[in-house]
Amino acid sequence: MAATLVTTALAACGPAASSGAPSSTLNVVTTTTVFADLISNVGGPYVTVTSLAGKNADVHTFEPKPADIQTVANAKLLVMNGLGLDDWLERAITNGAASGTPLVKLGAGLPNVELLPGEDPGTQNPHLWMNVTYAELYVDEIAAALKSADAAHASQYDSQAATYKVRLATLDASVRARIATIPEANRKLVMFHDAFPYFARAYGITIVGVAVEAPGQDPSAGYTAELITAIKAAGVKAIFSESQFPTNLVDALASETGAKVVANLYDDALGDPPVTSYEALINWDVDQLVAALK
């Protein structure tokens, strides 16, 4: 998939945008469109952000092309999640590109965050940003990295991060209020892949199961049979998937259990309008969850 250039001048972000574009910008390269949006909001007109995996991409199984390696080589700052989401960026660096460029792993080392287990023993689930308060911690890390890479605009990065975090705090409160409208007995999720455990922990939802243990891996018949039993036992109303993944597996689960399929959630990547920002992604998903579970 071709790299996606996120033009920060188009983003409605930060008061500094009105003071005219600076003559040169900090070239930041990241792994997903979700992080590109966070970086654009903190960096404003002082950064140019490129996401290697485009909108609607499967970030877990993305493989950088030679042109992506060149994009990485030209970066002044590299931003990824870590925890197994996007380790292909590190492999690209190991293969020769950008070996001296600062690299930030947003999901690794967050203060006072208890990580949840990943699909394989000894791994952690990477999808921390689906809890909006953790996304605020990502913003802190992004601001620190931008200030370190471009000290001349440190005060602008601080003020743009502060403005953005106010919006995210408002978003977090809105998510809580809207989830509270779902009857408590219905606050149960079955997902295509395990992207929502931090969201669920933050907002009081139970994850009954996931259709695949990891994207790109087919579940065993025994695994799927156990999931069907769990869905029936919990009385799950809807099975959720994401637009970038095939629906045959969740369709099969739905026909076995009587649950309906909602196949247009977003988590690892942004999508088509209106899901063109992190805030829009969270708002979209919460709207779908409330509509399907109420």
Ligand SMILES: [Zn+2]
């Ligand atoms: Zn994921």
